[in-house]
Amino acid sequence: MRKKLAITGNEAVAYAMKQINPDVVAAYPITPATEIVQIFSQYVADGEVNTEFVAVESEHSAMSATIGASAAGSRAMTATSSQGLALMFEMLYIASALRLPIVMPEVNRSLSAPINIHADHSDTMGARDCGWLQIYCENSQEAYDSLIQAVRIAEESLLPIMVTIDGFIISHAMEAVDTFDNKEVQNFIGKYKPAHPLLDIKHPITIGAIDFNDYYFEHKRSQIEAMNNVEPVILKINEEFKKSFGRGYGLFEEYMMQDAETAIVVIGSTAGTAKVAVDNLRKQGKKVGLLRLRVFRPFPAEKLSKALSHLKAVAVLDRSTGMNAYAGPVCTEVASSLYTHSDLPASQQAGKKPKILNYIYGLGGRDIFVEDIQKVYVDLENVAKGEKTEKLINYIGVRE
Amino acid sequence: MSDEKKGWKELPIGAILEAGTAKNYKTGDWRHIRPIWNKEKCIQCLRCWIYCPDSSIIIKDGKVDGIDLDHCKGCGICAAECPVKPVKAITMVSEKEIK
Numbered sequence: 001m002r003k004k005l006a007i008t009g010n011e012a013v014a015y016a017m018k019q020i021n022p023d024v025v026a027a028y029p030i031t032p033a034t035e036i037v038q039i040f041s042q043y044v045a046d047g048e049v050n051t052e053f054v055a056v057e058s059e060h061s062a063m064s065a066t067i068g069a070s071a072a073g074s075r076a077m078t079a080t081s082s083q084g085l086a087l088m089f090e091m092l093y094i095a096s097a098l099r100l101p102i103v104m105p106e107v108n109r110s111l112s113a114p115i116n117i118h119a120d121h122s123d124t125m126g127a128r129d130c131g132w133l134q135i136y137c138e139n140s141q142e143a144y145d146s147l148i149q150a151v152r153i154a155e156e157s158l159l160p161i162m163v164t165i166d167g168f169i170i171s172h173a174m175e176a177v178d179t180f181d182n183k184e185v186q187n188f189i190g191k192y193k194p195a196h197p198l199l200d201i202k203h204p205i206t207i208g209a210i211d212f213n214d215y216y217f218e219h220k221r222s223q224i225e226a227m228n229n230v231e232p233v234i235l236k237i238n239e240e241f242k243k244s245f246g247r248g249y250g251l252f253e254e255y256m257m258q259d260a261e262t263a264i265v266v267i268g269s270t271a272g273t274a275k276v277a278v279d280n281l282r283k284q285g286k287k288v289g290l291l292r293l294r295v296f297r298p299f300p301a302e303k304l305s306k307a308l309s310h311l312k313a314v315a316v317l318d319r320s321t322g323m324n325a326y327a328g329p330v331c332t333e334v335a336s337s338l339y340t341h342s343d344l345p346a347s348q349q350a351g352k353k354p355k356i357l358n359y360i361y362g363l364g365g366r367d368i369f370v371e372d373i374q375k376v377y378v379d380l381e382n383v384a385k386g387e388k389t390e391k392l393i394n395y396i397g398v399r400e
Numbered sequence: 401m402s403d404e405k406k407g408w409k410e411l412p413i414g415a416i417l418e419a420g421t422a423k424n425y426k427t428g429d430w431r432h433i434r435p436i437w438n439k440e441k442c443i444q445c446l447r448c449w450i451y452c453p454d455s456s457i458i459i460k461d462g463k464v465d466g467i468d469l470d471h472c473k474g475c476g477i478c479a480a481e482c483p484v485k486p487v488k489a490i491t492m493v494s495e496k497e498i499k
Contacts, residue, residue, distance in 0.1 A: 097414070097415065098414045098415070099413050099414035100414070158413060158414070195413065195414075196413075196414065196416050204418070204419030204420070205416050205417065205418065205419055206416070206417040206418065206419050206420070206421050207414065207415070207416055207417075208415075209415065209417050209421060211415060214405060215405070215406075215411075215415075217408075218405075218406070218407065218408035218411055219408070219411060219415045221408040222408045222409070222411050222413070225408070226413075
């Protein structure tokens, strides 16, 4: 039966995991993701799932055990956050290069030092080039839905996927979440048919063999191609999801973008706050829009640049810092995509690209308010009018 | 050589190989000292076979029959474990001397 539940982000994720009913979950607790596996282990203890639960001694082991389980031929999941993801780092690359369709909820939290348990995107942005797919969710409902979609996306593309929610802001906040019937979820994800299970003793294989300078490059090239081919898979599965459940999500969400002259690009829960800012400014007749980037890997460069290229000015909000990279990670990629993709022929492109501003905000869980975002739109308006930009990188909410 | 190598489109997904490929990978040329087995002195205790980390002691009808020099890396564990006295049935000799 479909039920509307009042649950937190972590509860929504654990509930989705219960309905997915994976064969193996290996996990280690870490704030603010602890509840996900804590609640899930209760489902295991109560016999509500058939999952083999492995309580490991670290996140490195959690990912290792999940890799082993997935390679053996089971549907395997884990969950983590922050330092936990950092400790998994070397194993993340192994999971993706072995093309294991592991699904991992990740609760976004800052990285030490200084020690901090609150939301920012430093953790998953640090893992953005490890060959995992990344979906950033705005709220609990999207996390629940995305996790169910993620099983299909991973298994069809043979790539691991992390589905993220902002620590505490989503993970611990209670919202109404529409949930599906167990059977509906099972029907949607289908029975898992592993591509090359190690436990198929009639077809013995070697995985993880050494690969020197004569073949390593070719294997990496093949892995890149797999990432390149995921975009249509995500969109196709989303269409099926829409048909079954009446809701869906694209690679990114466009809010009031049609006639917008300036826009903010943002990922995660801050999009909710930014939509209020857009609504307020629209009431004043300002032509402002919002683009919420949802799928960061694969990076939808072409579609994204098409959606932004008509604007006069764009502000990209980054909840992590590149530490003297050209800009924050989201801004760097958005700016790059605008530079290399355009509907216009090269001869007409000069001066036609939108001006770009980058705003670093919310590090270590620092709150961002509607007024902060409205101020960004004021900056954008001035830049659109031709005012010179002093700096590419700006900071919201940090004391001077 | 490079003509025989596969392009990336031909490779199996996830760098999967058939099982048992280590057998085709000759690691014997890493060796700088070589075990020399003396059939007359050998008491067939099979300790070298138990301890060899590279499965390079060749066994025929339950008895030591030689050393697989294609895979022996020359670690010398077989010689160290050989209990025969006063001169062991396996001794390590520098590859340089042999050449």
